[in-house]
Amino acid sequence: MLWRLPLLLAAYVGVVAGDGQQALGSHNTDLDHIREKLLEAQIIPTVIDDFPPALSLRVKWKHDSAALGNTLKPDHLKKAPVIHLDRVESDALAGAQLSKHMSYVIVLTDPDAPSRDDPKWSEFCHWIAASSQLKFSSKSKSKHHLKDIIKYKPPAPPPKTGKHRYVFFTFIAANGTTKKLHLSKPEERKHWGSDHAGHGVREWAHENGLIPIGKDDLIPISFTEVNISSCEFHIRGKRQAVAPGTSHVIS
Template identity: 50%
Template sequence: MASLRLFAIWALTALSTPVACLPTTEQHVLGAGHDDKLDHVHKVLKKAEIIPTVIDDFMPTLSLSVHWSSKCSASLGNTLKPSKLQAAPSVTLHDPSSSSSLCSQPNMTYTIALTDPDAPSRDDPKWSEVCHWIATGLSALASSTGKCELSMEGDDHDLDEIMEYEPPGPPEKTGKHRYVFLAFAPENGTTDKLHLSKPSDRKHWGYGEVHGEKDGVKDWAKDNGLVPVAANFIYAQHKKQ
């Protein structure tokens, strides 16, 4: 398993201003309250055509922060160098609402996926989508601080990589690719252990154009009974461009 850390922290009160480059997103199945930051995330996802191309329209109810280092983070469409993205990132989920809805279902499992809808290029997405990562096993835990939080690192925890992390590697002369992170929860709200399918191939998420030209994460999520609760993304392109 790739060395990685995943943190899930759900605040009981509204979030303070995030560190530069660390974004904000929200959830859907647990019904958190309205949040302007999450409205902004929704608008950016639509503007970048991630909604509805990559995922069907949804209103985020959690914020999703992704960072490879203190100076290299996803920030809703910033551009990062592929050379900085070689190791699996740390991922943090936040609940910016005051309802602490995640604490009410502490054993629910969350799943992170990374997909490239622009393979080999956005103008010619004949390989779309390409699966870069699926990791599951995130669940909320109540801590002594009064927050729901989870800290996971490496093999010391129950994190399960369904598809090992493959870093972004856009080919030369294919322009900028969108690399989209999505967080999912079980649609039926189960707290049982999830038994998720592993795509048979990274290209088309193993569907082989079953549903159309762009098979990918939303097909896989639907087949596994998952719904999106948060999203973030970056752009990356070949170093010679």
């Protein structure tokens, strides 16, 4: 039997820059506006294929939080953030069967390493973490316990490399399984363990049977943004079949 796994990419578009940098946008929760910002920042299609956002992903650090285009100081991002997933009214969510016992994965990637003009280390894996429970918070109070697969490496753009786009993704199993996800672990952060420049989360997701599903059965995602001397984030969903018995399937 084949397992079908969809990918819920909840990404932020955040740019980390120095003091005095102007935010790219406001706390706008309109999903169409979010998609437009992702297109503007070229997260779509550079990092992920085009998709309709459907779930709201919020990322909070002790002294800062991600918002659509705000500027953050790298010093405030030293420790892994708290992740919140929120349901929103969306056609993409209609009929979606989401269980609180589903496992999900949070990913953070930088497509602009060491700089957007010279992305020879792209993509750079900053974080992969998994949770055994999928919870939504309508009152912004839920917190999620995440177990590191690749430890969180805080955004720290090299001096004079301009803005970087840091992108968060969220993955869940399309078949609704509540069993543990077995995912490959990149051997190196650069290129997500590949020898090829530009290799990143999209390819890693494919290798693990996680690709965006079609719009008709898309499971929603949401977006927010952050800024550090270079940083961004977004969202999305899709699916692919993977044979059981490999290191890339649900057991």
